[in-house]
Amino acid sequence: MNMQNFEKWANVYDLIYGKYKDDIDFYRKEARKAKGKVLEIACGTGRIYLEILKDGVDAYGVDISGNMLKVLETKAKKLGLESKVKKADMRTFKLNKKFSLIIIPFRSFLHNLTIEDQIKTLKNIRNHLAPNGKLILNFFFPNPEVILKTYGKEIRETIKSKDKKYILINKSYFVDEVNQIIEFINTLKEKDKTVWEDKFQLAFIYKREFELLLSLVGFKTWKVYAGFNRKPLKSYKQEMVWIIEK
Ligand SMILES: C[S@@+](CC[C@H](N)C(=O)[O-])C[C@H]1O[C@@H](n2cnc3c(N)ncnc32)[C@H](O)[C@@H]1O
Structure with missing residues (x-):
């Protein structure tokens, strides 16, 4: 079990990635559409989480790094928002709630380095989804x-x-x-x-490999798009955006 984490990143994360905004509107729209509880896995310093919270969505977050979450909480306070985040591992987190939508933006699912960890995370997510819930995530196609x-x-x-x-x-x-x-x-x-x-x-994941993982943990219906404007996936140069139903 690899315990890599982002503790050292907390001070520099927003400086390095804070300006990246390509995915924010997409996840905000999906969170509003979910009309229920939303969970962001690996929410980090809140680059996306805080935007969702600003929209009045009942949003929760988990991240393995306490330092990243401290940055998120400080930013939330400054904005007058009440954050609901918890230090927890995506493979093992337990929240006493079911979610209409669970998201893993910005390629964070790839931090699962073994098949065992990938399956643990997907199973854990499936257990936290409400009956008609969705999992949405994105990561790059190995190019x-x-x-x-x-x-x-x-x-x-x-x-x-x-x-x-x-x-x-x-x-x-x-x-x-x-x-x-x-x-x-x-x-x-x-x-x-x-x-x-x-x-x-x-860990790299190819399209068909992820489809096998999804089938293995019991997901039955999904779509994969290229990028956040839902273009057809045709090339390894495109970002895979997955919309998965429970
Ligand atoms: C690239 S950052 C993404 C942060 C945020 N979602 C964003 O889009 O800006 C990756 C995050 O994944 C978290 N992370 C890595 N492994 C994790 C795990 N096993 N469980 C939960 N979070 C994890 C790190 O602490 C870090 O905050």
Whole structure:
């Protein structure tokens, strides 16, 4: 059982990912449509969770990192919102509620590194869904072009915050080629000085592999789209967006 977590990320997460907004409208709309309790798994610092809460949805969250949740709670207080989040693992969380909608945005399902963990998480989710509930999640299709072009290389990006400028260096590579597990090393530099560094791992999942997992835990009906505008999935360059019924 891999216990990787994002404790070290809490201070820099919003600086690095806070500006990413492509998925927010999609998840907000689905949360409003659910007309019931909504749970975000791996809600982090609330990039999506707080937007859903602002809409008046009865929204709950779980995340394995207490530090990430502290950031979320501070932001909620500033906005005058009452957050309902709990430090818990997606594989084992227990909430005394059934949800109309459970979401796992931003590829967080890929943090399950073994088949055992993937199944545990999906079973646990299914147990928390109301009879007509839905599970919606997204993750990338493993893209051989990206692997060939970028793996093992340092990819640099400039990040600006108020008065400061940082360089973010991202390096990805396979830590386990057979089981298709990759690791990302992220380094944040300010004026050539490393101010923060951490790494995390993800397990690749192909479309048919995920369909097998869904069948195995008892899901019967689902659709998979390309991106958040529900385009047909035709290429490994597209993000898979899954809408799964209980
Ligand atoms: C990429 S962040 C996504 C945060 C947020 N959903 C967003 O879209 O900005 C991944 C999150 O997954 C959480 N996480 C990783 N493994 C987990 C697990 N087994 N159970 C619950 N959360 C987990 C991390 O703590 C982190 O907050």
